[in-house]
Amino acid sequence: MEDQVKRCGWVEGKPNYYLDYHDHVWGKAEHDDQELFKWLVLESFHVGLSWQLVLSKQKNFEQAFDGFDYHKIAKYGQSKIEALMLNKGIVRHRGKIEATIENAKAFQKIQMEYGCFDQYIWSFTNGETIYRQNMETISRSELSDEVTKSMKKDGFKFIGSVTIYSYLQAIGIINDHELDCHFR
Numbered sequence: 001m002e003d004q005v006k007r008c009g010w011v012e013g014k015p016n017y018y019l020d021y022h023d024h025v026w027g028k029a030e031h032d033d034q035e036l037f038k039w040l041v042l043e044s045f046h047v048g049l050s051w052q053l054v055l056s057k058q059k060n061f062e063q064a065f066d067g068f069d070y071h072k073i074a075k076y077g078q079s080k081i082e083a084l085m086l087n088k089g090i091v092r093h094r095g096k097i098e099a100t101i102e103n104a105k106a107f108q109k110i111q112m113e114y115g116c117f118d119q120y121i122w123s124f125t126n127g128e129t130i131y132r133q134n135m136e137t138i139s140r141s142e143l144s145d146e147v148t149k150s151m152k153k154d155g156f157k158f159i160g161s162v163t164i165y166s167y168l169q170a171i172g173i174i175n176d177h178e179l180d181c182h183f184r
Contacts, residue, residue: 008178029172031118038068039170044158045091060089073104099158106155140165
C-alpha cells in the first residue's frame with residue numbers, strides 16, 4: 001500500500017506534488033539534458049524561497065519558459081523578459097529571469113564543449129551517484145563548491161554552492177534519501 005511506504009521525514013505532511021518529487025525525481029540519476037536544464041532553472045528560482053513554493057509553480061514555470069527549451073530561452077529578448085515579469089504564475093524576479101537566459105547560453109556552450117551537458121555534470125563524480133551514509137543535514141559540500149566554481153567560470157549566473165548542492169540532489173548525483181527510505 002502506497003501509504004505504508006517509508007519516506008524521508010522531510011516530506012511528511014507535504015502535498016502530493018512534493019511527494020511525487022521525492023519519490024520520482026530527488027536522488028534519481030537524470031541524464032536527459034532537457035531535464036537537467038529544467039531542474040537547474042527551478043533550483044535557481046528556489047534561491048531565497050521555499051522549495052515547496054517553487055514546486056507548486058512547476059507547471060507554470062514550464063509553460064512560461066517554453067517547456068524549459070534552452071534553445072528558445074537563450075534567444076529571449078527584453079519583450080519576453082517583460083512578459084515574464086508580468087506572469088503571476090511564476091516567481092517574478094528580474095535577476096533570476098535574466099540569469100535563466102544567461103544560463104541557457106552557458107548550458108549550450110557546455111554542450112558544444114562536452115557533447116552534452118550530461119557528460120559535463122556527471123564528470124565531477126565519474127558518472128557515479130554519491131550515497132551519503134552520514135545523514136547529518138548539510139546544504140553544501142566540497143563537490144558542490146567544485147561544481148559551482150566550474151559553472152560560474154563557464155558563465156552560469158545566480159548559483160552558489162547551496163543551490164548547486166540542491167541541484168545535485170535533484171538530478172541524482174547526490175542521493176541523500178534517509179537510510180531507511182524506500183526510495184533510496
